[in-house]
Amino acid sequence: MSAIDINALNVWFGEGDDRNHAVKNVSLKIAKGESFGLVGESGSGKSTVLRTLVGLVDDWDGRMEVDGKVLGRKRDGAFYKTVQMVFQDPYASLHPRMTVDQVLSEVLKLHGFKDVNDRVNRLLEQVGLGGGFRFRYPHQLSGGQRQRVAIARALAPEPRILLLDEPTSALDVSVQAEILNLLTDLRAEFGLTYLMVSHDLGVIGHMCERIAVMQFGEIVEELDVENMRKLSATHAYTKHLLESSLGSVR
Amino acid sequence: MSHLLDVENLWVKFPTRNGVFDAVRGISFSLGRERLGIVGESGSGKSMTGRAVLQLIRKPGRVEADRMEMNGTDLLGASDKAMRKIRGRHISMIMQDPKYSLNPVMTVGQQIIEALRTHEKVSQAEARKRALEMLDAVAIRDPERVMGLYPHEVSGGMGQRIMIAMMLIPNPEILIADEPTSALDVSVQLQVLEIMDKLVKDRGMGLIFISHDLNLVSKFCDRVVIMYAGRIVEVCEASKLHEAKHPYTQGLLNSVPDLVHPRPRLEVLTRDPAWREAPSVSALL
Numbered sequence: 001m002s003a004i005d006i007n008a009l010n011v012w013f014g015e016g017d018d019r020n021h022a023v024k025n026v027s028l029k030i031a032k033g034e035s036f037g038l039v040g041e042s043g044s045g046k047s048t049v050l051r052t053l054v055g056l057v058d059d060w061d062g063r064m065e066v067d068g069k070v071l072g073r074k075r076d077g078a079f080y081k082t083v084q085m086v087f088q089d090p091y092a093s094l095h096p097r098m099t100v101d102q103v104l105s106e107v108l109k110l111h112g113f114k115d116v117n118d119r120v121n122r123l124l125e126q127v128g129l130g131g132g133f134r135f136r137y138p139h140q141l142s143g144g145q146r147q148r149v150a151i152a153r154a155l156a157p158e159p160r161i162l163l164l165d166e167p168t169s170a171l172d173v174s175v176q177a178e179i180l181n182l183l184t185d186l187r188a189e190f191g192l193t194y195l196m197v198s199h200d201l202g203v204i205g206h207m208c209e210r211i212a213v214m215q216f217g218e219i220v221e222e223l224d225v226e227n228m229r230k231l232s233a234t235h236a237y238t239k240h241l242l243e244s245s246l247g248s249v250r
Numbered sequence: 251m252s253h254l255l256d257v258e259n260l261w262v263k264f265p266t267r268n269g270v271f272d273a274v275r276g277i278s279f280s281l282g283r284e285r286l287g288i289v290g291e292s293g294s295g296k297s298m299t300g301r302a303v304l305q306l307i308r309k310p311g312r313v314e315a316d317r318m319e320m321n322g323t324d325l326l327g328a329s330d331k332a333m334r335k336i337r338g339r340h341i342s343m344i345m346q347d348p349k350y351s352l353n354p355v356m357t358v359g360q361q362i363i364e365a366l367r368t369h370e371k372v373s374q375a376e377a378r379k380r381a382l383e384m385l386d387a388v389a390i391r392d393p394e395r396v397m398g399l400y401p402h403e404v405s406g407g408m409g410q411r412i413m414i415a416m417m418l419i420p421n422p423e424i425l426i427a428d429e430p431t432s433a434l435d436v437s438v439q440l441q442v443l444e445i446m447d448k449l450v451k452d453r454g455m456g457l458i459f460i461s462h463d464l465n466l467v468s469k470f471c472d473r474v475v476i477m478y479a480g481r482i483v484e485v486c487e488a489s490k491l492h493e494a495k496h497p498y499t500q501g502l503l504n505s506v507p508d509l510v511h512p513r514p515r516l517e518v519l520t521r522d523p524a525w526r527e528a529p530s531v532s533a534l535l
Binding site for chain 1: 291292406435436437438439440462463464501502505506507508509510512513514515516517518519
């Protein structure tokens with residue numbers, strides 16, 4: 001049984017003449033414990049796939065399964081106990097008037113945990129922040145620290161699948177390294193499944209075992225990371241993408 | 251004076267409730283007819299350096315320096331009026347995001363023509379002709395059509411090429427590019443940089459390239475200045491960047507994930523408080 005199984009997913013935005021076919025016939029299978037990367041330039045529909053999966057987009061058809069359960073129009077609490085998402089911009093994804101403690105306890109209470117106090121402390125430990133950050137507001141944290149809070153929030157319901165939407169693109173390379181190491185450690189510790197979106201092939205190559213390349217809403221190629229390193233892509237767009245990112249990678 | 255730009259002991263200060271915050275702390279550098287890269291993390295003062303040269307630091311921020319000269323002309327004491335003549339005509343700046351730096355209510359053509367006619371006395375027809383040539387030079391297909399478009403009708407990569415066209419049309423001697431491609435997709439980044447690089451070379455301009463991407467800078471520059479906490483920690487030839495000695499530079503280089511040479515863990519910078527206090531390295535020629 002796959003962790004995530006998406007079959008012939010189509011997503012539209014807008015209505016009438018403006019109806020835009022954003023994701024076209026996308027199929028993906030991600031095994032348990034695997035780390036899978038979605039690559040493509042802006043507007044290729046890669047983030048939309050993630051957003052549709054967690055129920056942030058209404059206008060879709062196709063079949064999506066998570067842990068063997070078929071997803072309907074509405075997601076229930078059990079779904080969000082399995083799947084959590086980390087967003088791109090840690091400056092926009094944390095409530096500016098809630099402390100770290102409030103952000104984390106809210107999620108824990110929603111999921112019916114009783115030992116909220118201990119769990120908040122443990123979550124902060126796990127993402128390498130420590131108790132000193134518990135009563136701070138987002139504006140008192142740096143970008144990297146905020147992204148750690150966002151990861152702690154995603155880990156709170158003890159999910160098995162994390163959806164990562166460009167988790168480091170708003171951060172400096174040095175901070176990016178810390179966050180990527182943290183994600184690697186957490187995956188090893190909890191046996192998580194990752195579905196990660198990024199436009200940075202260096203990051204994807206570091207984190208993922210398999211990747212799918214998207215262009216204009218379609219998956220044009222799927223390949224594993226060894227073939228990606230050998231630059232043995234078949235599709236012209238993938239080749240172009242690999243070549244241009246070699247330019248920025250040593 | 252053979253240097254395009256000489257800056258000695260530059261400070262950028264912002265008074266705050268808790269005392270004065272120094273964003274740039276006494277750096278010196280000069281720019282010849284070369285491509286100079288300034289690299290650092292966010293908050294290292296690299297953008298402030300670029301802005302200080304053009305006197306674009308807003309009050310209550312202050313710029314102080316022992317000397318700041320362009321081709322022998324003093325920039326420190328220049329009046330607002332004199333600075334307006336220098337900006338664009340002699341020193342141009344390309345900002346990070348074309349979405350915010352183009353005027354949303356003017357067509358692309360109007361903006362480029364305005365940039366030219368502010369600095370040169372040319373007829374409307376002549377200006378239009380040169381604007382079309384310039385758009386062609388930045389590899390925009392069908393410049394006639396693009397001239398009539400508004401900024402929201404063009405893509406990010408196209409917007410940044412339009413920005414380059416606009417900045418280069420008055421033929422400045424110095425171009426400051428502040429993260430010119432960070433808002434763009436990888437696949438268009440290189441294209442935009444190559445266009446900028448070619449134009450700068452052909453016109454014999456001096457380029458200050460501000461970026462957080464070490465590898466990109468090492469490809470597109472001759473000399474690289476590495477900034478940390480408002481000071482220059484190291485200056486080196488771009489081609490010898492990988493032999494850099496300062497632990498901060500090495501740390502930055504090692505923290506980049508590499509597609510071709512995978513590592514199980516990325517190196518994490520351990521910051522030495524001494525880096526902050528170490529005197530600034532001079533990048534004067």
